[in-house]
Amino acid sequence: MVECLKTLGTKPLEVATAIAKFPPILSHSVEEKLCPLLAFFQTLGIPEKQIGKMILLHPRLISYSIETKLAEIVDFLASLGLNKDGMIGKVVVRDPYIMGYSVDKRLRPTSQFLKSIGLTEQDLQVVALNFPAILSRNVNKVLVPNYAYLRKCGFQDRQIVALVVGFPLILIKSIQNSLEPRIKFLVDVMGRQVDEVIDYPCFFRHGMKRLEFRYKLLKERNLDCSLSEMLDCNKKKFLTKFGLLEGYTLSN
Numbered sequence: 001m002v003e004c005l006k007t008l009g010t011k012p013l014e015v016a017t018a019i020a021k022f023p024p025i026l027s028h029s030v031e032e033k034l035c036p037l038l039a040f041f042q043t044l045g046i047p048e049k050q051i052g053k054m055i056l057l058h059p060r061l062i063s064y065s066i067e068t069k070l071a072e073i074v075d076f077l078a079s080l081g082l083n084k085d086g087m088i089g090k091v092v093v094r095d096p097y098i099m100g101y102s103v104d105k106r107l108r109p110t111s112q113f114l115k116s117i118g119l120t121e122q123d124l125q126v127v128a129l130n131f132p133a134i135l136s137r138n139v140n141k142v143l144v145p146n147y148a149y150l151r152k153c154g155f156q157d158r159q160i161v162a163l164v165v166g167f168p169l170i171l172i173k174s175i176q177n178s179l180e181p182r183i184k185f186l187v188d189v190m191g192r193q194v195d196e197v198i199d200y201p202c203f204f205r206h207g208m209k210r211l212e213f214r215y216k217l218l219k220e221r222n223l224d225c226s227l228s229e230m231l232d233c234n235k236k237k238f239l240t241k242f243g244l245l246e247g248y249t250l251s252n
Contacts, residue, residue, distance in 0.1 A: 022063070033062050044089035046089040061096060072103055094131075101135075114143075137172050146171045147160065150163065163197065210231065217244055
């Protein structure tokens with residue numbers, strides 16, 4: 001098994017790390033488990049190199065039954081409309097851990113919740129492709145509190161749908177450490193309307209230091225711009241765009 005695993009990796013430590021994560025991998029048969037697993041993932045259109053990375057990242061995959069576990073999850077993903085153009089393979093490559101969750105206890109309830117707040121089948125496909133890990137989050141412990149917080153902030157359901165499709169992590173980010181500080185900064189410090197983030201959901205992706213730094217520079221020069229113009233570029237482009245490059249080093 002070790003020799004076969006070495007053929008899957010590109011770095012010497014990858015195999016050792018995989019074994020440390022899941023020691024029972026050494027007890028599984030190459031012919032009965034590894035080879036069928038490789039073939040299964042290849043039918044999803046996943047390149048062999050990517051399959052190797054997946055297995056070494058999440059070695060527990062080798063312990064799952066193809067017939068009763070993996071095939072069920074593939075069927076579930078297909079039921080979401082992800083059954084064309086290698087979509088399922090792309091989802092699995094992006095989040096191999098999704099293959100370890102229960103369809104009935106986790107994946108289906110999550111997808112049903114997302115539909116209940118207004119996501120269409122196409123919206124759900126976009127979210128699953130961009131951030132499939134959201135499908136494995138606990139509805140009551142994670143998604144519902146975040147949804148409730150967004151409603152409390154004044155967002156309507158259609159606006160929340162736009163936020164989730166544009167930035168799926170908004171439903172799993174910490175309210176206290178991520179969402180709340182950014183919304184307070186947007187409204188209380190920048191003096192903007194909260195619904196401005198609808199046009200730029202990735203506002204929530206940026207760190208507070210970037211927000212504070214760029215807002216300070218713009219305010220000092222009485223410059224006005226959209227959130228995307230302010231944030232959706234690296235520091236050099238930002239400074240150049242607003243004529244601020246002179247006098248500032250990129251390490252500021």
